Amino acid sequence: MSPSIIPVELFDLVVFGGTGDLAKRKLLPALYHRDCDDQIPDESRIIAISRSELDKDTYANLVRDALQEHVSEELIDDSVLDRFLGRLDYVSLDAKADAGWSELGTRLGGHDDRVRVFYLATAPGLFGEVCRKINENRLNTPKSRVVLEKPIGRDLASAKQINDAVGKVFAEDQTYRIDHYLGKETVQNLMVLRFANTLFEPLWNATAIDHVQITVAEAIGVEGRGGYYDRSGALRDMVQNHLLQLLCLVAMEPPTSLTADAVRDEKLKVLRALKPITGSDVSKKTVRGQYKAGASNGAAVPGYIDELGSDFESRTETFVAMKAEIENWRWAGVPFYLRTGKRLATRTSEIVVHFKSIPHSIFPVGADDVTENRLVVRLQPDEGMELSLMVKDPGPGGMRLRPASLNLSFAETFKVRYRDAYERLLMDVVRGNPTLFMRRDEVEAAWTWIEPVINAWQEQREPPKPYTASSWGPSAAIALIERDGRTWYEV
Numbered sequence: 001m002s003p004s005i006i007p008v009e010l011f012d013l014v015v016f017g018g019t020g021d022l023a024k025r026k027l028l029p030a031l032y033h034r035d036c037d038d039q040i041p042d043e044s045r046i047i048a049i050s051r052s053e054l055d056k057d058t059y060a061n062l063v064r065d066a067l068q069e070h071v072s073e074e075l076i077d078d079s080v081l082d083r084f085l086g087r088l089d090y091v092s093l094d095a096k097a098d099a100g101w102s103e104l105g106t107r108l109g110g111h112d113d114r115v116r117v118f119y120l121a122t123a124p125g126l127f128g129e130v131c132r133k134i135n136e137n138r139l140n141t142p143k144s145r146v147v148l149e150k151p152i153g154r155d156l157a158s159a160k161q162i163n164d165a166v167g168k169v170f171a172e173d174q175t176y177r178i179d180h181y182l183g184k185e186t187v188q189n190l191m192v193l194r195f196a197n198t199l200f201e202p203l204w205n206a207t208a209i210d211h212v213q214i215t216v217a218e219a220i221g222v223e224g225r226g227g228y229y230d231r232s233g234a235l236r237d238m239v240q241n242h243l244l245q246l247l248c249l250v251a252m253e254p255p256t257s258l259t260a261d262a263v264r265d266e267k268l269k270v271l272r273a274l275k276p277i278t279g280s281d282v283s284k285k286t287v288r289g290q291y292k293a294g295a296s297n298g299a300a301v302p303g304y305i306d307e308l309g310s311d312f313e314s315r316t317e318t319f320v321a322m323k324a325e326i327e328n329w330r331w332a333g334v335p336f337y338l339r340t341g342k343r344l345a346t347r348t349s350e351i352v353v354h355f356k357s358i359p360h361s362i363f364p365v366g367a368d369d370v371t372e373n374r375l376v377v378r379l380q381p382d383e384g385m386e387l388s389l390m391v392k393d394p395g396p397g398g399m400r401l402r403p404a405s406l407n408l409s410f411a412e413t414f415k416v417r418y419r420d421a422y423e424r425l426l427m428d429v430v431r432g433n434p435t436l437f438m439r440r441d442e443v444e445a446a447w448t449w450i451e452p453v454i455n456a457w458q459e460q461r462e463p464p465k466p467y468t469a470s471s472w473g474p475s476a477a478i479a480l481i482e483r484d485g486r487t488w489y490e491v
Ligand code: BG6
Pocket: 180, 218, 237, 349
């Protein structure tokens, strides 16, 4: 086996949005962890950018606090922490104005031979402008890369606009569109499960599979991100990217290799084969919901509108359930049910592959009484896989059948700390490996499928269906799957 820590080249990472929520919660903790594993070369630097007038030391203190909040206590090592804080630099700059850019140029100057990463953890409306300024100030070196956080736009036209603006400065192979779900351990394991085992692939099609469910449920609400979320909603925030990427990895044909384009070509084919949801199908195949006040473990949980602190009735959806169909030979007639929401009963993300029932029963019970096989791929919180099989109930009493599970918990089996997706993805950017990032055509194909649903929802002018916080969403989501004679897998 190759070593688990693969060294990366010397780099300078420039984080636009350096004082923002994503930087504090995810990017800086991820980089700190990489430093703990000695993966960050000695002279590498992290240059944070934001509009606030801070000096380097104040910024380092802010990062120290953020790490203390977002890294578990036992993983804080004072000597690594000091080394990590020593890598930080800070430049105050407003992306829309000229001031500050020459200072950034000065800090970067003389290091054109290093890998240079521009991480745009800002509103997508700024991506084009930041790239234009990077170009104007001649900061785009041959070893530069740009990382774009989602959402890339809010519809197809705005996504194209952003991609065009970024594309004027950075070539496609310098552009890393991040979807952190692709960096999750179990998501990668999906590829290993499918393509490093002979067991499943012959069955991975409409002949053996009845349907697939993909659930990404969150127990949290909008967590102070109401301003962004209310303009976005669950369809744009989660389905257009994370859930569709999961669907692609389940449904794609085996790529010829793990190279970026081989994998991305196959995912793109899936996105293009998605049956458009238009007209009256929108009400039949999609459900949008919004949480109302409820309770969790005896404590009151506010509704969405209260959490926003808004004095108007927002119609933004915090829950989506939908039925997707893939029009190709492998998946004809196999629905993919997708569901995601905030303030659901529990935090869980999983992919459930339901196999077909047996064609005939030789047992005392009928074929319908034999529970179908099911493969559950758990992404979080307890990463693992579970395969349910029928077995004989032990002991006397004749051939009594019952379902039982083969359960693989990665935490118990491997006893290692599970790396956050951003740790892997950030190092992949430095390495120049875009396999786990979205190519322009993928993002645009995903918008092409999502957009008619957004438009139809807007035209219908119906408010989202209410659901109680800490429940499993509106009853219409249950009806959506039950109309097809199926039920949501119970967590
Ligand atoms: C982000 C969304 O992309 O993913 C958030 O913007 C969501 O709204 C988050 O909470 C979920 O990520 P994870 O890794 O916690 O499942």
